[in-house]
Amino acid sequence: VSIRSVEEARRLDAADVLGPFRAEFVIEDEGLIYLDGNSLGRQPRRAAARVKEAVETEWGGRLVRGWNEGWYASPGRLGGKIARLIGAGPDEVVVADSVSVNLFKLVVAALRSAPEGRRTVVTDDLNFPSDLYVLKGAVDLAGDGFRLEVVKSEDGLTVGADVLASAVNGETAVLSLSHVAFKSGFLHDLPAVTADAKAKGALVLWDLSHSVGAVPVDLEAAGADLAVGCTYKYLNGGPGAPAFLYVRRGLQQRLSSPIQGWFGQRDPFDFALEYRPAPGITRFLAGTPPVLSLLAAEAGIDLVLEAGIPRLREKSVRQSKYLVSLWEESLAPLGVTLRSPRDVRLRGSHVSFGHAEGFRISRALIEDANVIPDFRAPDTIRFGITPLYTTFAEIHEGVLRLERVLAERLYERHTKERPRVT
Amino acid sequence: VSIRSVEEARRLDAADVLGPFRAEFVIEDEGLIYLDGNSLGRQPRRAAARVKEAVETEWGGRLVRGWNEGWYASPGRLGGKIARLIGAGPDEVVVADSVSVNLFKLVVAALRSAPEGRRTVVTDDLNFPSDLYVLKGAVDLAGDGFRLEVVKSEDGLTVGADVLASAVNGETAVLSLSHVAFKSGFLHDLPAVTADAKAKGALVLWDLSHSVGAVPVDLEAAGADLAVGCTYKYLNGGPGAPAFLYVRRGLQQRLSSPIQGWFGQRDPFDFALEYRPAPGITRFLAGTPPVLSLLAAEAGIDLVLEAGIPRLREKSVRQSKYLVSLWEESLAPLGVTLRSPRDVRLRGSHVSFGHAEGFRISRALIEDANVIPDFRAPDTIRFGITPLYTTFAEIHEGVLRLERVLAERLYERHTKERPRVT
Numbered sequence: 023v024s025i026r027s028v029e030e031a032r033r034l035d036a037a038d039v040l041g042p043f044r045a046e047f048v049i050e051d052e053g054l055i056y057l058d059g060n061s062l063g064r065q066p067r068r069a070a071a072r073v074k075e076a077v078e079t080e081w082g083g084r085l086v087r088g089w090n091e092g093w094y095a096s097p098g099r100l101g102g103k104i105a106r107l108i109g110a111g112p113d114e115v116v117v118a119d120s121v122s123v124n125l126f127k128l129v130v131a132a133l134r135s136a137p138e139g140r141r142t143v144v145t146d147d148l149n150f151p152s153d154l155y156v157l158k159g160a161v162d163l164a165g166d167g168f169r170l171e172v173v174k175s176e177d178g179l180t181v182g183a184d185v186l187a188s189a190v191n192g193e194t195a196v197l198s199l200s201h202v203a204f205k206s207g208f209l210h211d212l213p214a215v216t217a218d219a220k221a222k223g224a225l226v227l228w229d230l231s232h233s234v235g236a237v238p239v240d241l242e243a244a245g246a247d248l249a250v251g252c253t254y255k256y257l258n259g260g261p262g263a264p265a266f267l268y269v270r271r272g273l274q275q276r277l278s279s280p281i282q283g284w285f286g287q288r289d290p291f292d293f294a295l296e297y298r299p300a301p302g303i304t305r306f307l308a309g310t311p312p313v314l315s316l317l318a319a320e321a322g323i324d325l326v327l328e329a330g331i332p333r334l335r336e337k338s339v340r341q342s343k344y345l346v347s348l349w350e351e352s353l354a355p356l357g358v359t360l361r362s363p364r365d366v367r368l369r370g371s372h373v374s375f376g377h378a379e380g381f382r383i384s385r386a387l388i389e390d391a392n393v394i395p396d397f398r399a400p401d402t403i404r405f406g407i408t409p410l411y412t413t414f415a416e417i418h419e420g421v422l423r424l425e426r427v428l429a430e431r432l433y434e435r436h437t438k439e440r441p442r443v444t
Numbered sequence: 445v446s447i448r449s450v451e452e453a454r455r456l457d458a459a460d461v462l463g464p465f466r467a468e469f470v471i472e473d474e475g476l477i478y479l480d481g482n483s484l485g486r487q488p489r490r491a492a493a494r495v496k497e498a499v500e501t502e503w504g505g506r507l508v509r510g511w512n513e514g515w516y517a518s519p520g521r522l523g524g525k526i527a528r529l530i531g532a533g534p535d536e537v538v539v540a541d542s543v544s545v546n547l548f549k550l551v552v553a554a555l556r557s558a559p560e561g562r563r564t565v566v567t568d569d570l571n572f573p574s575d576l577y578v579l580k581g582a583v584d585l586a587g588d589g590f591r592l593e594v595v596k597s598e599d600g601l602t603v604g605a606d607v608l609a610s611a612v613n614g615e616t617a618v619l620s621l622s623h624v625a626f627k628s629g630f631l632h633d634l635p636a637v638t639a640d641a642k643a644k645g646a647l648v649l650w651d652l653s654h655s656v657g658a659v660p661v662d663l664e665a666a667g668a669d670l671a672v673g674c675t676y677k678y679l680n681g682g683p684g685a686p687a688f689l690y691v692r693r694g695l696q697q698r699l700s701s702p703i704q705g706w707f708g709q710r711d712p713f714d715f716a717l718e719y720r721p722a723p724g725i726t727r728f729l730a731g732t733p734p735v736l737s738l739l740a741a742e743a744g745i746d747l748v749l750e751a752g753i754p755r756l757r758e759k760s761v762r763q764s765k766y767l768v769s770l771w772e773e774s775l776a777p778l779g780v781t782l783r784s785p786r787d788v789r790l791r792g793s794h795v796s797f798g799h800a801e802g803f804r805i806s807r808a809l810i811e812d813a814n815v816i817p818d819f820r821a822p823d824t825i826r827f828g829i830t831p832l833y834t835t836f837a838e839i840h841e842g843v844l845r846l847e848r849v850l851a852e853r854l855y856e857r858h859t860k861e862r863p864r865v866t
Contacts, residue, residue: 048500048504048505050504050505051505056507058507058508061508062503062507062508062510062511064507065499065503065504069499070499070500070504073495073499073736074496077487077491077492077495077496077682077740078470078492080683081484081487081682081683082470082472082487082492083470083472083473085478085480085484085486085816086480086483086484086816086818087810087816088484088683089484089683090863093683093684119541119542119545119731120541120705120730120731120732120733121731121732122703122704122705122706122707122730122731122732123541123545123703123705123730123731126702126703126705126730130585134585147717150706151706151709151712151715151716151717152705152706152709152712152731154717154719155704155705155706155709155719156703156704156705158704158719159701159702159703159704159719160702163552163556163585163702165587172717205715252732254732260499260503260735260736261502261503261510261511261515261732261734261735261736262515262732262733262734262735262736262738263734263736264734265731279581280548280581280582280585281544281545281548281578281581282544282577282578282580282581283542283544283545283548283574283577283578284544284572284573284574284577285544287573287574287577290573290574291821291862292821293573293627293820293821294573295569295573295576295594297576297577297580297581308542308544308545308548309541309542309543309544309545309574309687310542310543310544310674310676310683310684311542311684312683312684312685312686312734312736312737312738313682313683313684313737314495314682314683314684314685314734314736314737314740315734315735315736315737316684316734318499318736388509394507394508394509396508398715399713399714399715440713441512
């Protein structure tokens with residue numbers, strides 16, 4: 023059977039042990055090929071039920087009593103669940119704030135504890151721009167000779183552990199990277215990179231936004247110090263759902279958050295005038311968390327735990343290999359390049375394609391072909407694979423529709439003008 | 445008719461022009477006397493409908509398209525509505541993050557722009573402890589001789605404009621106060637305090653958490669520079685609903701947020717590696733906002749706009765005077781003291797009472813008498829008045845039940861041990 027036949031896709035779906043999980047998600051339009059779960063995950067059915075309960079029973083009925091009946095505990099409870107996905111202890115993770123705010127808290131905390139002489143934050147240019155902005159803001163704020171060093175990717179897709187190793191030295195305070203690169207999908211060798219930087223005395227901070235829920239992560243085994251990540255991509259937590267942060271147990275007492283809010287205070291309801299940080303991971307909380315968004319996120323985390331990371335990764339690998347094979351047969355001849363590493367071991371759970379008309383092609387896919395990928399300037403189209411609900415048949419059909427958009431030049435009637443977000 | 449008669453309460457309710465607004469709120473238990481809207485407001489019926497739409501139609505059906513179909517615009521849209529409640533322009537307010545995070549962003553931004561020689565942040569000990577923690581954290585982070593000066597209240601209830609004026613001088617970088625004090629309900633003279641500090645060259649930052657939606661605020665008329673506030677108290681935005689921040693138009697280009705997240709970036713979807721702050725108030729956003737909690741908050745803001753601050757304040761004043769009269773007749777003889785200013789012009793929209801057994805009394809009210817006030821350590825019970833839904837009959841009944849708890853010493857079977865929040 024040809025890889026291009028729809029029968030092959032159906033056969034793969036029929037054999038998929040994770041197949042039943044698709045029914046756990048709201049799928050209103052079966053004709054829509056949704057390949058953007060790496061930006062905003064689909065909605066777990068249980069999330070809608072959980073939000074309804076939080077709104078009606080808890081806020082509506084229990085009112086302020088809700089705080090003592092579960093809301094206060096939720097940043098830690100959700101953190102404990104995420105901990106199981108990233109090789110951390112339940113006392114090492116909390117859910118709070120956004121990735122940007124959490125990254126800020128952790129990197130500033132790390133810089134304040136940096137030994138004399140360690141004055142650089144090292145990152146790479148594959149990192150999500152918002153992370154670069156936050157890191158730059160943090161070194162500027164810290165002053166005192168702190169500076170940001172951005173390692174450049176030679177091929178625009180990858181940065182090898184050896185390249186990073188040559189950038190990390192006795193002056194490095196913190197090495198901060200995105201585990202999976204947002205654009206190319208490149209997957210850093212987290213254990214090797216962490217081991218090298220730790221051996222040189224630097225702290226290592228991983229942004230797991232594009233890996234949590236899709237790729238195996240074992241922070242404790244790697245000895246990683248700090249991490250942040252989002253819950254609205256592969257964890258399917260809902261739009262802007264609160265992020266998480268991880269601080270290695272042995273480091274918690276040495277670090278303190280620059281944002282000294284009451285949720286990080288020991289005994290906040292004593293209303294003492296002096297700040298005394300809570301003893302453990304709780305000290306990295308700041309203000310009152312957005313409860314509805316927080317509780318909505320729990321359902322998606324539970325589903326990932328039920329499916330299990332090994333099975334999810336196994337399916338993701340098979341699906342992304344399948345997608346790359348289809349690209350080679352159908353899309354490469356039409357001028358589409360592969361903008362992700364060819365080796366699946368170096369990829370997270372999305373595959374990126376390049377085309378000079380990438381923006382207009384993505385508009386045509388969305389508006390004319392009922393396919394939702396996403397576009398990353400200047401010319402990259404990402405196909406995200408969420409093994410909890412993405413089927414082989416969807417990938418097959420998504421490629422077919424892209425082929426048609428290209429072959430019939432359907433993109434030409436779309437504007438080149440990208441809308442501004444205001 | 446005696447002030448103590450229930451007929452008087454009913455007469456006042458019957459004549460209340462805001463009476464119909466009560467039907468806009470979810471009230472599951474008509475026997476519950478809810479006097480804690482100053483901690484967590486009741487749920488607007490429209491909020492439940494709005495969340496349902498956001499979950500089902502938007503996240504569930506539109507998926508990632510939701511961002512361009514309203515989610516991106518929501519921090520500014522809600523900010524524009526709150527602006528009308530606080531005397532600001534629609535381009536001066538955004539909704540984002542928590543009060544603690546927003547306070548941090550603004551005070552650090554202010555300190556970084558402080559002229560040589562201005563090295564103090566002045567506040568008072570009536571301020572919410574979390575604000576004191578954040579301010580202390582900010583001056584410690586800024587280093588360079590910055591320090592926090594906490595003006596002490598002489599009576600524990602108030603701090604006069606004259607006392608503040610004597611603390612603010614040519615060394616003051618920022619004066620940061622809570623407009624209404626969380627414990628006593630004391631209402632600062634915002635125009636006078638702002639005018640004095642501005643004349644001395646300091647920046648003035650108000651926390652409006654306990655005044656927005658209940659007390660008239662005119663930031664532009666006062667010339668106030670900066671403000672933050674929460675949406676889950678008198679704005680009835682839902683548990684932990686995102687906070688807001690205000691930066692005076694003329695100051696926006698001079699200040700920049702220390703938390704340089706992509707939502708504050710000019711053209712974030714260019715994914716440029718360099719941070720360029722957005723031109724206006726948007727630069728004070730940081731990471732991705734929690735959409736469900738954000739959209740839930742809009743309904744309550746709309747209701748406050750419909751009722752109008754002048755009518756809300758007028759009713760709040762009458763209700764708090766009524767409550768103080770009842771206290772004087774019924775509660776003072778039982779050993780309850782008034783822990784709010786006697787003069788209604790010096791109070792926000794809650795009234796505080798003192799009793800050595802305050803904690804056990806509050807437990808008895810909640811568990812035995814179906815009254816929810818709140819307790820603030822060590823001995824203060826707060827009765828919050830939310831004129832959108834609080835009735836005179838509720839206040840009357842709440843006092844009657846408290847009288848009974850005291851007279852029959854119902855509190856004695858409750859533990860003195862306050863639970864820890866963990």
